[in-house]
Amino acid sequence: MTSLELGPPTSRARIRRLREKLLGWYDTNHRDLPWRRSRDPYAIWISETMLQQTRVETVIPYYERFLARFPDIESLATADRDDVYEHWAGLGYYSRARNLHNAAQMMVGDFEGRVPEQAEDLKKLPGVGRYTAGAVASIAYGQPEAVVDGNVIRVLTRLLDIRSDVAQKNVVERLWHEAGALALGERPGDFNQALMELGATVCTPRSPRCKPTCPLVRMCHSYAKGDVESLPNKPKNKKPRPVEAVAVWIPRRERILTVQRPETGLLANLWELPGGELPPKAEAKDHVEQIVRERVGLSLLSPTYAGTVEHVFTHLKMQLHLFRTAGAEGRVRNGGHQAHQWIAPDRFDDLPVSTLARKAFELLQ
DNA sequence: GAATCGTGGAA
DNA sequence: TTTCCAAGATT
Numbered sequence: 001m002t003s004l005e006l007g008p009p010t011s012r013a014r015i016r017r018l019r020e021k022l023l024g025w026y027d028t029n030h031r032d033l034p035w036r037r038s039r040d041p042y043a044i045w046i047s048e049t050m051l052q053q054t055r056v057e058t059v060i061p062y063y064e065r066f067l068a069r070f071p072d073i074e075s076l077a078t079a080d081r082d083d084v085y086e087h088w089a090g091l092g093y094y095s096r097a098r099n100l101h102n103a104a105q106m107m108v109g110d111f112e113g114r115v116p117e118q119a120e121d122l123k124k125l126p127g128v129g130r131y132t133a134g135a136v137a138s139i140a141y142g143q144p145e146a147v148v149d150g151n152v153i154r155v156l157t158r159l160l161d162i163r164s165d166v167a168q169k170n171v172v173e174r175l176w177h178e179a180g181a182l183a184l185g186e187r188p189g190d191f192n193q194a195l196m197e198l199g200a201t202v203c204t205p206r207s208p209r210c211k212p213t214c215p216l217v218r219m220c221h222s223y224a225k226g227d228v229e230s231l232p233n234k235p236k237n238k239k240p241r242p243v244e245a246v247a248v249w250i251p252r253r254e255r256i257l258t259v260q261r262p263e264t265g266l267l268a269n270l271w272e273l274p275g276g277e278l279p280p281k282a283e284a285k286d287h288v289e290q291i292v293r294e295r296v297g298l299s300l301l302s303p304t305y306a307g308t309v310e311h312v313f314t315h316l317k318m319q320l321h322l323f324r325t326a327g328a329e330g331r332v333r334n335g336g337h338q339a340h341q342w343i344a345p346d347r348f349d350d351l352p353v354s355t356l357a358r359k360a361f362e363l364l365q
Numbered sequence: 366g367a368a369t370c371g372t373g374g375a376a
Numbered sequence: 377t378t379t380c381c382a383a384g385a386t387t
Binding site: 093265314 | 368369371372374376
């Protein structure tokens, strides 16, 4: 890779000018977000974790509920796992909930019950990577640490006209280096947030508001070239792989059977109606009885097809075929799930369940 | 480096 | 309908 492809170097004068413009813009234009009203490192850590790959508008209600229920490290560390998951259900990427819970316990055990101040220590916590460590260290503790997220990648590749594929490791390293140089100085937390805020509200993926809104438009190399929107240069996403599965409604004495998914993998630790994946090209009604027998050890009584719900995950496009039954014979046996529970249908909502499981329940109810 | 891991909003 | 994608971390 040549330096030409990497775009122009960043001079000290240019850095100073950029910092002043961006911080000035941020002071009068930043959004009033719940976590910006707090200086509590714990609250900032929770918000940064929730914001991973998740939109601000989606996070806000979850953040409010979570902080109300678990206001500090101690309350989170001592909470039941299902209680934590109930407050995460629907937000996605559930390993974040498990990691938060474990990290809170690690803070109690290894960090005197506090959120660590150093990025190096923060990264020892499960679920805290390079970005989150830099964000918490700079925003909560004023440390001169950089952040590079999707917003920063977009802003910096455009500003510096970096046209190389941002999936390449050395390109990302260059961006961390640039962001690191920029974060040095006063108010590193505000500056990092300003960079992200610009990406979120002005330097957007499509139809960026360069003129007259962007405070950096006169320093922006891709704008000067007249090609802002094609940056950043990133590889196309793969299409989700089609998958089919079955799930069944099994009543017994005014209750239905629910099972808890395994500790790891897709939708880990969440509850759902029993069922399982279909072999490729298989017909759901030909396999539903066998799948349920293997998974929970029950023989279904007159299963009837009730409908199909579709749900798209990042890498899966799932069709879930649903069946009602008159009940089932046998004793529940563990066939992969962690636990099972016969619950009243009107209490299904109290369990930590995924959006897919909710769709299935809604259709069958 | 590539896959895995959710969800819902926008164009 | 399709596509992209949003304050990433982990394996």
